[in-house]
Amino acid sequence: MSQLRLEDYRRYGRQLILDGIGLPGQVKLQSSSVVVVGAGGLGCPAIQYLAAAGVGTIGIIDHDVVELSNLQRQILHTEETIGVHKAISAALSAQRINPNIKVEPISSALLPENALELLKPYDVILDCTDNVPTRYLLSDTAVALGTPLVSGAAQKFDGQLCVYNLGKDGPCYRCLFPRPPAPELTGSCEEVGILGAVTGVIGNLQALEAIKLITGLNDGKASLLIYSALSSPPFRSIRLRSRKPTCAACGSEGNKVGTISSIDYITFCGGPRPDWEARGL
Amino acid sequence: MSQLRLEDYRRYGRQLILDGIGLPGQVKLQSSSVVVVGAGGLGCPAIQYLAAAGVGTIGIIDHDVVELSNLQRQILHTEETIGVHKAISAALSAQRINPNIKVEPISSALLPENALELLKPYDVILDCTDNVPTRYLLSDTAVALGTPLVSGAAQKFDGQLCVYNLGKDGPCYRCLFPRPPAPELTGSCEEVGILGAVTGVIGNLQALEAIKLITGLNDGKASLLIYSALSSPPFRSIRLRSRKPTCAACGSEGNKVGTISSIDYITFCGGPRPDWEARGL
Amino acid sequence: MSLNISVVFQGGLDNLFSKKPSHKLTIPATSDGKPANLTYLIFWLRDNLLSEREELFIQDGTVRPGILVLVNEVEGSGDGTDWELLGEGDYELKSGDEIIFISTLHGG
Amino acid sequence: MSLNISVVFQGGLDNLFSKKPSHKLTIPATSDGKPANLTYLIFWLRDNLLSEREELFIQDGTVRPGILVLVNEVEGSGDGTDWELLGEGDYELKSGDEIIFISTLHGG
Ligand SMILES: [Zn+2]
Ligand SMILES: [Zn+2]
Numbered sequence: 001m002s003q004l005r006l007e008d009y010r011r012y013g014r015q016l017i018l019d020g021i022g023l024p025g026q027v028k029l030q031s032s033s034v035v036v037v038g039a040g041g042l043g044c045p046a047i048q049y050l051a052a053a054g055v056g057t058i059g060i061i062d063h064d065v066v067e068l069s070n071l072q073r074q075i076l077h078t079e080e081t082i083g084v085h086k087a088i089s090a091a092l093s094a095q096r097i098n099p100n101i102k103v104e105p106i107s108s109a110l111l112p113e114n115a116l117e118l119l120k121p122y123d124v125i126l127d128c129t130d131n132v133p134t135r136y137l138l139s140d141t142a143v144a145l146g147t148p149l150v151s152g153a154a155q156k157f158d159g160q161l162c163v164y165n166l167g168k169d170g171p172c173y174r175c176l177f178p179r180p181p182a183p184e185l186t187g188s189c190e191e192v193g194i195l196g197a198v199t200g201v202i203g204n205l206q207a208l209e210a211i212k213l214i215t216g217l218n219d220g221k222a223s224l225l226i227y228s229a230l231s232s233p234p235f236r237s238i239r240l241r242s243r244k245p246t247c248a249a250c251g252s253e254g255n256k257v258g259t260i261s262s263i264d265y266i267t268f269c270g271g272p273r274p275d276w277e278a279r280g281l
Numbered sequence: 282m283s284q285l286r287l288e289d290y291r292r293y294g295r296q297l298i299l300d301g302i303g304l305p306g307q308v309k310l311q312s313s314s315v316v317v318v319g320a321g322g323l324g325c326p327a328i329q330y331l332a333a334a335g336v337g338t339i340g341i342i343d344h345d346v347v348e349l350s351n352l353q354r355q356i357l358h359t360e361e362t363i364g365v366h367k368a369i370s371a372a373l374s375a376q377r378i379n380p381n382i383k384v385e386p387i388s389s390a391l392l393p394e395n396a397l398e399l400l401k402p403y404d405v406i407l408d409c410t411d412n413v414p415t416r417y418l419l420s421d422t423a424v425a426l427g428t429p430l431v432s433g434a435a436q437k438f439d440g441q442l443c444v445y446n447l448g449k450d451g452p453c454y455r456c457l458f459p460r461p462p463a464p465e466l467t468g469s470c471e472e473v474g475i476l477g478a479v480t481g482v483i484g485n486l487q488a489l490e491a492i493k494l495i496t497g498l499n500d501g502k503a504s505l506l507i508y509s510a511l512s513s514p515p516f517r518s519i520r521l522r523s524r525k526p527t528c529a530a531c532g533s534e535g536n537k538v539g540t541i542s543s544i545d546y547i548t549f550c551g552g553p554r555p556d557w558e559a560r561g562l
Numbered sequence: 563m564s565l566n567i568s569v570v571f572q573g574g575l576d577n578l579f580s581k582k583p584s585h586k587l588t589i590p591a592t593s594d595g596k597p598a599n600l601t602y603l604i605f606w607l608r609d610n611l612l613s614e615r616e617e618l619f620i621q622d623g624t625v626r627p628g629i630l631v632l633v634n635e636v637e638g639s640g641d642g643t644d645w646e647l648l649g650e651g652d653y654e655l656k657s658g659d660e661i662i663f664i665s666t667l668h669g670g
Numbered sequence: 671m672s673l674n675i676s677v678v679f680q681g682g683l684d685n686l687f688s689k690k691p692s693h694k695l696t697i698p699a700t701s702d703g704k705p706a707n708l709t710y711l712i713f714w715l716r717d718n719l720l721s722e723r724e725e726l727f728i729q730d731g732t733v734r735p736g737i738l739v740l741v742n743e744v745e746g747s748g749d750g751t752d753w754e755l756l757g758e759g760d761y762e763l764k765s766g767d768e769i770i771f772i773s774t775l776h777g778g
Binding site for chain 2: 680681682691734735736738740772774775776777778
């Protein structure tokens, strides 16, 4: 078991004195690994607070490069890193925040062929992606690996947060949404507006859920948090049902209904476009 | 009225296409000024998203210097700026995020003698401080200036958010809490534990409220948001009453009950200690 | 018998319903005397409240993939139930019910 | 007559009450036959539920400065009322009431 270095007692002092964290919690954080898929609007704030809290190993998967239009919300990137892979740019910023942790940037696209291998080394997966197919791929892979998936999403003034595949009974993304919506209905990455601070709130909450999972502070009850910055009240929590026995991904053998189609995973933003013909369109 | 530069259409494109922001909203953000009091756990994420969104002028008031124990949550500071004034360190990071805005670091303590003068130039005030006396000083000053005050607070796993002095009828901090709690009961700055991501969530929400105020997206109804990271549900919203006619700060002339004592403002963390004798202790 | 219910649209679905997230509605009785159920409500909303782009709300006789339907989600108590637990579209509405339609978000 | 009420402590006040934020309580009738009001509840909580440091909960015959008391705050509807609107300590409790005690936070 790793121990804290002397200066870590000073660095993490304010969380070391928390009931529920303490020295054992800090050692757990230091020994744990979290992978953040997507170093964009959600990934940046999530990475920031995971790094600051002392999570020992942070993987960052993103194959995009930084553009000027990202800087309005992706606060780990700067004008200096325009054109650099986001995974690298975010890793540099994360190491500035905490030079004592290990950051592993991965600048390849997450694909059905490499997802299991890329995600396997990590204790917790954060879904900070910006598109439906990768969300299904991440959920199905998290089920296969038995890894909890902290899923965030944000559009316009709205956000959503959920921990999928939580413990023995927690539902997966596919339990709630068995079939993906048609790609032509969800808008491409470019079209949808987003206020930066909304991604900030959700990404922050994702880091927090990861920290709760690692330190044992999660209550084990799956719920969906819905955020709407312009509504009153802005937050709603919805208790979720258990894992669905008929779920094509996480259901029990013999009860599964439907199959997981590889077409569910097509279309990473900026990647291959969906096969419209195959969808009868 | 200032106009956007050509590259700003690219930089802010994702929020320019939002219903409710658009070009007029972006121009309002660019023409507006926000002052963040406290460049700590709440101030850092707030500054970050105000800067990224293109708020034209950001004042940062903090007289502390960066310490290693801050880095677990104050994500604009780094090991390189240990020993530097937080206002300066945060300003440097804010300019990295957005070189096109004006950042005004102010490294002096906010005191009853200078509060009016320091805060007067700004359209919105963010209370990101860490102590009770400064919260009263900020609220009373915001009332005197007629400026909305976006107040955040965070301790341990809990946070609170409220916009005080909102519009004609919104209550001030003193309407809700007429008398400060005794300093010996609230704990000093050092003693209280705090999880970084909790300050992140609240600081982010403060930036968001400021952006709503500036762009006219605030619904004008005062409410208190209560956050508890370990509770289910984690957020509760509480509608607040109107301004209290008897409030010693914002009440109507002739109806005010009680007076504002200068002792309410004593004890900036690391500053002068309260006069225990005067308090009969 | 007509029913008074609340309907809430979230995750951008309000854009399809005159950009209004909350609606207090009086749903008329069914014409065939059967109890009004969720499926009846969904089609009634299409015919009477939907302002645009039906395909973003209904597909194959139910809400399109990516929409979650909740009945009487009670905040705080956390005892909301999503509609699959209630027999999906067969859930019989009663006066005072609150039905929430949430579209899953995918942006990041 | 005894009353069944819920009491919630937030903002760190749960630490004074066995670290438990939510309590379902049965409050006995007053001994003098007067209706049980908020002031009665506050003292009953002190005598029966408080586990430590009374001065962090009560001062000068009411809750200490920095504590907000809400009666039947209904989430979502946003129609909670804080107790000053209800005549402060004179508010008469009824069965089913939810009373929330919130300590203001000051950290940052
Ligand atoms: Zn499943
Ligand atoms: Zn007032």
